[in-house]
Amino acid sequence: MALNPGDFEYISKIVRGQSAIVLEKGKEYLVEARLTPLVASENLGSIAELAQQMRKDISGKLIAKVVEAMTTNETSFFRDIHPFEVLKNTVIPELIQKRESQKRLNIWCGASSSGQEPYTLAMLIRENFPQLKNWKLDFMASDISTEMQKRCQDGIYSQLEINRGLPAMLMVKYFQRSGAQWQIKPELRQMINFKILNLSGHWPLMPKMDLVMMRNVLIYFDVPTKKVILQKIRENMQPDGYVFLGAAETTLNLDVKYERMNFKQSGCYRIKEG
Amino acid sequence: MRALVIDDSRAIRLILGQVMKKLGFEVVDAGDGQQALDKLKSDGPFDIALVDWNMPVMNGYDFVVNARKDPQYNDMRLMMVTTETEMAQVVKALEAGANEYVMKPFTKEMIAEKLSLLGLSIE
Numbered sequence: 566m567a568l569n570p571g572d573f574e575y576i577s578k579i580v581r582g583q584s585a586i587v588l589e590k591g592k593e594y595l596v597e598a599r600l601t602p603l604v605a606s607e608n609l610g611s612i613a614e615l616a617q618q619m620r621k622d623i624s625g626k627l628i629a630k631v632v633e634a635m636t637t638n639e640t641s642f643f644r645d646i647h648p649f650e651v652l653k654n655t656v657i658p659e660l661i662q663k664r665e666s667q668k669r670l671n672i673w674c675g676a677s678s679s680g681q682e683p684y685t686l687a688m689l690i691r692e693n694f695p696q697l698k699n700w701k702l703d704f705m706a707s708d709i710s711t712e713m714q715k716r717c718q719d720g721i722y723s724q725l726e727i728n729r730g731l732p733a734m735l736m737v738k739y740f741q742r743s744g745a746q747w748q749i750k751p752e753l754r755q756m757i758n759f760k761i762l763n764l765s766g767h768w769p770l771m772p773k774m775d776l777v778m779m780r781n782v783l784i785y786f787d788v789p790t791k792k793v794i795l796q797k798i799r800e801n802m803q804p805d806g807y808v809f810l811g812a813a814e815t816t817l818n819l820d821v822k823y824e825r826m827n828f829k830q831s832g833c834y835r836i837k838e839g
Numbered sequence: 840m841r842a843l844v845i846d847d848s849r850a851i852r853l854i855l856g857q858v859m860k861k862l863g864f865e866v867v868d869a870g871d872g873q874q875a876l877d878k879l880k881s882d883g884p885f886d887i888a889l890v891d892w893n894m895p896v897m898n899g900y901d902f903v904v905n906a907r908k909d910p911q912y913n914d915m916r917l918m919m920v921t922t923e924t925e926m927a928q929v930v931k932a933l934e935a936g937a938n939e940y941v942m943k944p945f946t947k948e949m950i951a952e953k954l955s956l957l958g959l960s961i962e
């Protein structure tokens with residue numbers, strides 16, 4: 566499906582304005598590939614027609630669908646594995662020790678996609694830190710996409726998704742069959758509060774986080790947006806809390822107030838002291 | 840590292856063998872559970888066996904049970920790679936001593952991720 570330069574420019578401007586996702590020249594193929602299914606499901610004839618409808622979209626519903634179609638939701642259970650080893654062996658034990666007197670932990674996954682990352686963390690906690698059952702655990706997971714938030718809440722995964730990165734032991738323990746699919750058990754779903762939150766928009770009032778997962782989302786933003794988000798994460802964190810970024814992400818040249826922890830390939834950061 | 844690929848389908852042995860080679864393994868294959876037990880003796884040791892469930896002569900489940908009876912194979916990881924997708928089957932395989940479980944159809948990515956869960960990734 567052909568895409569003319571004017572429409573590409575218009576669509577990238579709207580997507581960037583709504584979500585901070587940057588679509589540079591050369592990404593025309595991506596816009597075409599992602600929006601062609603939407604053109605069909607909206608009964609439109611072409612991307613040009615879609616762009617035309619977007620210009621008239623007062624309710625913002627169509628634009629929200631376009632933004633959703635343009636986000637990359639790629640994820641898996643225990644993605645990259647190392648961060649979760651660091652969480653299990655070092656970060657969570659340390660946080661538990663430090664918060665022993667309050668018995669309270671605040672956790673936030675800021676780009677939860679279809680839920681594999683927050684559920685990985687929930688399983689890791691249940692498996693390794695049973696004492697947290699008696700703590701006040703405030704576990705929030707958010708994404709810009711309404712569809713992804715719903716997928717998180719349902720916790721239903723296809724065979725293909727369940728096969729990716731999830732230890733079989735945990736599958737039999739924390740999932741139940743739901744027809745041809747697999748659903749996370751209610752006990753785990755109830756651990757997490759799933760919200761819609763646009764990282765490039767207004768952030769609601771949040772408790773000061775002990776642990777922030779912000780993986781594989783900053784890469785889609787331009788430098789000023791990355792800087793603002795990294796700063797806002799700091800402002801919403803406990804001074805001794807931890808942030809995890811994706812394997813291809815860094816705070817380097819973006820925010821000098823973070824320091825990278827010396828854990829192998831984990832993308833783990835904390836706020837510098839002083 | 841060395842892998843034993845066990846499947847009665849020649850095509851699957853070929854594809855799975857290629858995946859494992861790409862992931863850095865030396866590969867030996869077998870067409871059923873009995874052949875696989877023989878290869879453990881003649882061609883071992885292996886770091887991992889990838890095991891189909893439904894095969895003639897001896898099925899993959901019985902292979903797992905038999906392999907786990909012999910302490911010299913304690914360190915070998917066993918990963919089922921099968922079309923059996925019932926929860927009860929997965930539980931049964933794990934209880935018999937399988938370490939991981941992949942439901943067919945598989946991709947190279949899937950196999951790689953499961954291997955890294957077993958501490959067998961080559962970096």
Ligand SMILES: C[S@@+](CC[C@H](N)C(=O)[O-])C[C@H]1O[C@@H](n2cnc3c(N)ncnc32)[C@H](O)[C@@H]1O
Binds near residue numbers: 678682713779781782
């Ligand atoms: C590649 S996924 C990352 C999922 C998971 N964190 C991981 O590492 O596997 C990126 C997610 O970021 C979300 N996203 C994109 N722009 C966003 C924004 N402005 N605010 C919040 N989430 C956003 C997308 O909807 C998508 O689900």
